[in-house]
Amino acid sequence: MLRIGDRAPDFELVDLSGCPVRLTSILRDGAHVVLVFLRHMG
Amino acid sequence: MLLIAFGPRYMGEAWLKETGVSFPLLFDPERQVYQAYQLERSLLRSWNLNTIWTYIRLLASGRKWRGIKGDSAQLGADFVIDREAVIWSAHYSRDPTDRPCPQQILDILQRLQSQ
Numbered sequence: 001m002l003r004i005g006d007r008a009p010d011f012e013l014v015d016l017s018g019c020p021v022r023l024t025s026i027l028r029d030g031a032h033v034v035l036v037f038l039r040h041m042g
Numbered sequence: 043m044l045l046i047a048f049g050p051r052y053m054g055e056a057w058l059k060e061t062g063v064s065f066p067l068l069f070d071p072e073r074q075v076y077q078a079y080q081l082e083r084s085l086l087r088s089w090n091l092n093t094i095w096t097y098i099r100l101l102a103s104g105r106k107w108r109g110i111k112g113d114s115a116q117l118g119a120d121f122v123i124d125r126e127a128v129i130w131s132a133h134y135s136r137d138p139t140d141r142p143c144p145q146q147i148l149d150i151l152q153r154l155q156s157q
Contacts, residue, residue, distance in 0.1 A: 001080050002132050008123040009078040013046065013068035016055060021044070021068055027125050032154045034043040034147060035121040036065075037081055039088070039114070039138055 008035075048073045049112045056108065076116065085115040087137045096139050122150045130154065 002008070012022040026033055043065040047054050054067050070076060101107055120142050122131035131150050133142040 001134055002121070002129055004129055004132060006129045006132075008121065008127045008129050009075070010127070011070075011075045011078060013070050013075060015066050015068055016051060016058075021066065023044075023123070024127065026044070027123070027127055030125060032125060032130075032151060033121075033123045034151070035079075035123060036043065036045045037076060037079065037119045038045055038047040038049075039116055039118050 046070050081119050082117045083115040088115045090137050093138045124154055
């Protein structure tokens with residue numbers, strides 16, 4: 001498990017529009033990020 | 043806030059519409075990011091009595107049941123990450139009903155903003 005103080009793994013995923021979103025790009029823009037991993041959508 | 047899901051997009055669209063959530067929803071169908079963040083899978087913990095009772099209450103309150111698409115054993119997690127990509131909070135769900143207290147997340151964000 002990742003812990004407080006660890007470096008967050010970078011990633012690039014697509015949003016609903018199909019646009020790529022990279023974590024480091026958001027962070028570089030000056031934002032802190034709350035990342036929420038969802039379960040199955042039932 | 044970024045939401046990450048591994049289900050099909052049409053379910054993501056339906057979920058956003060139903061919940062009114064407006065945060066970006068990103069798709070990780072192969073769960074590569076789930077794996078990179080070391081999220082767990084557990085059928086036993088995903089379908090414990092607490093979870094089943096929660097689903098019963100949600101259905102009784104009018105929530106639509108859309109069936110299960112994908113791996114129902116996949117557990118969730120929540121992270122707070124600062125501008126330097128350092129993790130300030132890591133909450134791995136013990137079961138589907140286990141999410142961090144929103145105030146705890148807000149307190150961490152406030153500390154980050156004051157730096």
